[in-house]
Amino acid sequence: MKIKLVIVDDHDILREGIRARLQDHDKFDIIAEGRNGAEAVDLYSRCNPDILLTDISMPTMNGLDAATQILAADPDAKIIFLSVYNDPEYIAKAISIGAKGFILKDVSKPEMVNAICRVAQGGKYLGPNVADMLNQKQPDTDYGLTNRERDILSRIAKGATNKEMARDLNLSVRTIESHRSSVREKTGGGNAVALAKIARDLNL
Amino acid sequence: MKIKLVIVDDHDILREGIRARLQDHDKFDIIAEGRNGAEAVDLYSRCNPDILLTDISMPTMNGLDAATQILAADPDAKIIFLSVYNDPEYIAKAISIGAKGFILKDVSKPEMVNAICRVAQGGKYLGPNVADMLNQKQPDTDYGLTNRERDILSRIAKGATNKEMARDLNLSVRTIESHRSSVREKTGGGNAVALAKIARDLNL
């Protein structure tokens, strides 16, 4: 019994490369291809593949959103992400929504075959560089900021002055100053630009 | 006479996709493949291809640097860049160093064939979306900043205070304030964070 695959990527060359890699393997059967998240959702429900191999960043609807929809309908869906980015955020997000695999686009052919087979058998597979990334993810950070402080920090990063924040939040400027003080103290950030950088590192 | 190609990309899948696309065409002959800029330089001099088709962002040495070296040795080298990024900066850089073509990784197969043929015949080829990008490029920006002002702006963006800049540059704080004022006036930027954003947009 062949493993039925649906491949989704917005780049033709990529799909062609994957097809070239997998079509001569007698284990695999590429039953459909799509080029965005919406097509992924549609193809999954119509073709019912064993494995969905999809890119993350795509026009119209990205792979993560597509996977979320698919998994809502079928929690056992076997989805493997194929991404150029070894961004810890992406990887963590992918895992958390229930993806079974995450490989980078620089994987070798045998590694890719291996990944698909393992997931098809009900396992999980993270690319060699991917597992490391996950460990590095969020080494600590956050600095123990409270919600309010995080909010203030993100507003500072957007270029707001204390006065503007006070107006927008219906608080006194003094209060904003207090929060800003706490943020500075907790993060060790000096002036506004330094705080803005920290905010970027923190996601905002 | 077939067109001799050297293909350079750090992603195996990509190269496999390109190969799958071009190898059945009787016009093309892929004589070598590499996976970084250093290999590109080496392969070009050793294989003397008609066309070098290379990625831009690669480990060890990027495609732009590789192309610069190759073109220094052989100004008539026909180099086509293949990039995921339709970044105007990249495109402008590629053109300025003498690349003959620039296509995005989402090109269709016939378009890619077309690009290679045209460049092989001595022409130039910019992907359909690429030409637009070049027009959009640098709508104006720079704001007419002087060198000093640009320097100050970049330091502000790094989080320096006026006093620090004065110390580092051996200038009076007043002078820094003057420059900062000019920068604000020219860019329309308000507080430091806003200036930092503008600095990012400007490259620094």
Added chain:
DNA sequence: CACTACATCAGTAGTATTACGTAAAAAAAT
């Protein structure tokens, strides 16, 4: 040479932020 653009520095006045400390009401945790 006159003219213009740059970079340099100064004065004055006002606004914003930093760096301390204090404290009370509300919310969350135990």
Added chain:
DNA sequence: ATTTTTTTACGTAATACTACTGATGTAGTG
């Protein structure tokens, strides 16, 4: 129900920045 954390707010003093105006020397241009 009590303790802790969070959010709110104010005081004071120093420092940093903004918004003006004006001045000097140096280069480069026509």
